Amino acid sequence: MSPSLLDIASVREYLGKRLLCGVQTSEKRLALTFDDGPNPHNTPELLDTLAAKEIRATFFVVGRRVRRFRDLLARTAAAGHEIGNHCDHHVPLSALPAAIIRREINVCGNLVAAVTGRRPRFMRPPMGWINDKVLETARELGYEPVIGSIHPQDSRRPGTTTILRRIRRRLEPGAIIILHDGGWRIGCDRSQTIAAVDIITDELLQAGYRFETLSELTAGSV
Numbered sequence: 001m002s003p004s005l006l007d008i009a010s011v012r013e014y015l016g017k018r019l020l021c022g023v024q025t026s027e028k029r030l031a032l033t034f035d036d037g038p039n040p041h042n043t044p045e046l047l048d049t050l051a052a053k054e055i056r057a058t059f060f061v062v063g064r065r066v067r068r069f070r071d072l073l074a075r076t077a078a079a080g081h082e083i084g085n086h087c088d089h090h091v092p093l094s095a096l097p098a099a100i101i102r103r104e105i106n107v108c109g110n111l112v113a114a115v116t117g118r119r120p121r122f123m124r125p126p127m128g129w130i131n132d133k134v135l136e137t138a139r140e141l142g143y144e145p146v147i148g149s150i151h152p153q154d155s156r157r158p159g160t161t162t163i164l165r166r167i168r169r170r171l172e173p174g175a176i177i178i179l180h181d182g183g184w185r186i187g188c189d190r191s192q193t194i195a196a197v198d199i200i201t202d203e204l205l206q207a208g209y210r211f212e213t214l215s216e217l218t219a220g221s222v
Helices: 009-016 043-052 063-068 070-078 098-116 132-140 160-170 191-206
Strands: 029-037 058-061 082-085 176-180
Touching: 029 043, 029 191, 043 070, 043 191, 058 063, 063 070, 063 098, 070 082, 070 098, 082 098, 098 132, 160 191, 176 191
Parallel strands: 029 058, 029 176, 058 082
Antiparallel strands: none
């Protein structure tokens, strides 16, 4: 399996000049982020895992999933997790005209606000597809575009051990880890991701790391 583009230092440097990839800090602080939910099979188990350790994360949700699983989004927000905008239909924004990009972002953001009472601050472009038009539109709509710094490609289900290895080798203070609780299919299996989260959070808590939402991690930085 080919490495993630975020494993390449020059790519991280290029992206870091255009949108949020990580935070410069000497403190043991980082953010867990989860994409493509809410998902009725995976999100509840993940929420239980995080709650048991009093960890708050950031969930980038898809509008079409929010429409079906509003109660699950409400539960996620009520647990203290931050909700981010992952657009309405999880489509490659850079291939779309500006009007459709705007609609994709706005519809998802409005749904989140209607369910949680709070408009998202961050927007993660689906599949990481960006261009100037995507970034400009997101910022015009009041969003901070974000990717992340560690992408273990957990959505491809490479195995819990592989997911853990890919996270550990790139781990550093200020990291933003990209994981998935949902996917294209409602029935997608994210058990490997949940198992990896259970293990890595224990390791990092023992090592003195603090898990924060993106707003907490970027306070004073964005």
